[in-house]
Amino acid sequence: AQSVAQPEDQVNVAEGNPLTVKCTYSVSGNPYLFWYVQYPNRGLQFLLKYITGDNLVKGSYGFEAEFNKSQTSFHLKKPSALVSDSALYFCAVRARGYQKVTFGTGTKLQVIP
Amino acid sequence: EPEVTQTPSHQVTQMGQEVILRCVPISNHLYFYWYRQILGQKVEFLVSFYNNEISEKSEIFDDQFSVERPDGSNFTLKIRSTKLEDSAMYFCASSEEGPGGNTIYFGEGSWLTVV
Numbered sequence: 612a613q614s615v616a617q618p619e620d621q622v623n624v625a626e627g628n629p630l631t632v633k634c635t636y637s638v639s640g641n642p643y644l645f646w647y648v649q650y651p652n653r654g655l656q657f658l659l660k661y662i663t664g665d666n667l668v669k670g671s672y673g674f675e676a677e678f679n680k681s682q683t684s685f686h687l688k689k690p691s692a693l694v695s696d697s698a699l700y701f702c703a704v705r706a707r708g709y710q711k712v713t714f715g716t717g718t719k720l721q722v723i724p
Numbered sequence: 725e726p727e728v729t730q731t732p733s734h735q736v737t738q739m740g741q742e743v744i745l746r747c748v749p750i751s752n753h754l755y756f757y758w759y760r761q762i763l764g765q766k767v768e769f770l771v772s773f774y775n776n777e778i779s780e781k782s783e784i785f786d787d788q789f790s791v792e793r794p795d796g797s798n799f800t801l802k803i804r805s806t807k808l809e810d811s812a813m814y815f816c817a818s819s820e821e822g823p824g825g826n827t828i829y830f831g832e833g834s835w836l837t838v839v
Contacts, residue, residue, distance in 0.1 A: 643825045654728075654815060655767065655830040662825030701767060705825075710755060710780045712828055714767040 613638040613706045615715035623721045624692045632687040632718045634702030644685040645703040645712065646676055655701065661685060672696070692722045726750045728831035730816050736837045737806055745801045745834045747816030755779075756799045757817040757828060758791065767815070773799065806838045 614637045624630045636642055643662055647655040659670025666678045676687045685702060702715040729748045737743050749756050758770040771781040773791050788810075790802045799818075803810055813833040819826045 645827070647830075654832040655817075657827050657829065660825060660827060699764070703767075707824070710757075710772040710774075711769045711782070713769065714759075716766045717764075 613642075613704050613709075613711075613713045615702050615704050615713055617700075617702055617715035617718045619718050620716075621719040621721060623723060625723050626694055627691050630687075630689050630692045630696070630720065630722070632700050632702075632720060634685045634687065634715060635683050636685060636702070636704040637683065638704050638706045640707050643705040643707065644676075644678060645705070646670065646674070646685075646687050647701045647703060647714075649699040649701065649717070651698075658687070658700075692720075694722045694724050696720060697722045726752075728816055728818055728829055730814075730831040730834050732834055733832065734835040734837070736839060739808060739838055740805050743803045743806055743810075743836060745803075745814050745816070745836070747799045747801075747831060748797050749799055749816065749818030750829060751797075753818035753820050753829075755819045755821065755826075756791075756793070757819075758801045759815045759817060759830070760784075760812040761815065761833075762812045764813075770801075803836075806836075808838050811836060811838045 616635045645660045646658040661668050661678045669675045699717045701717045703712045705712045731746045756773045761767045769782050771785045772779045792800050815830050815833045817828045817830045819828045
């Protein structure tokens with residue numbers, strides 16, 4: 612079975628400050644990991660993914676994520692938050708050989724002007 | 725940029741009625757999916773579809789649900805005899821390939837309200 616934990620329901624950060632949204636996962640074998648963002652009443656928008664190789668993955672809108680195998684984590688980061696980054700962020704995992712992607716419960720990011 | 729399109733964006737239906745949600749996946753994609761999200765909460769996998777058959781499904785996807793690719797472009801989710809707890813946002817998605825690091829691209833969703 613595969614699972615994702617996003618321990619924070621909400622993260623508040625001041626505009627211009629760095630942000631981190633936490634994610635840990637559980638899966639058999641090496642994982643494929645994803646981050647998606649959802650704006651109100653919209654679909655899920657792909658941000659970035661980890662497949663293999665470099666542990667630091669860069670994605671859309673200045674976001675990056677660091678894969679840490681020993682801690683089974685894939686935290687999302689951005690050096691300088693924008694008010695427009697305020698949204699719901701989902702971490703997701705897929706086990707190798709499977710099609711199903713399992714999502715975490717989501718973390719609401721609030722960037723305060 | 726190619727995108728997954730879904731219709732209707734919102735549907736209200738009476739409990740016990742049948743509903744069909746429609747999707748047009750990205751044209752060169754081979755794998756299709758349905759997910760649902762209840763009240764902005766967790767996104768749940770329902771089913772994946774490849775080569776005109778279901779390739780994986782979750783325990784949520786029981787006999788009440790069915791999927792079909794009726795032609796070369798559409799992909800549908802049918803819910804027979806809807807229940808109140810079927811009220812959710814249903815997302816269609818597609819990917820070029822299935823297993824692996826292939827990105828799944830989601831549509832904007834169909835909001836289903838069962839009354």
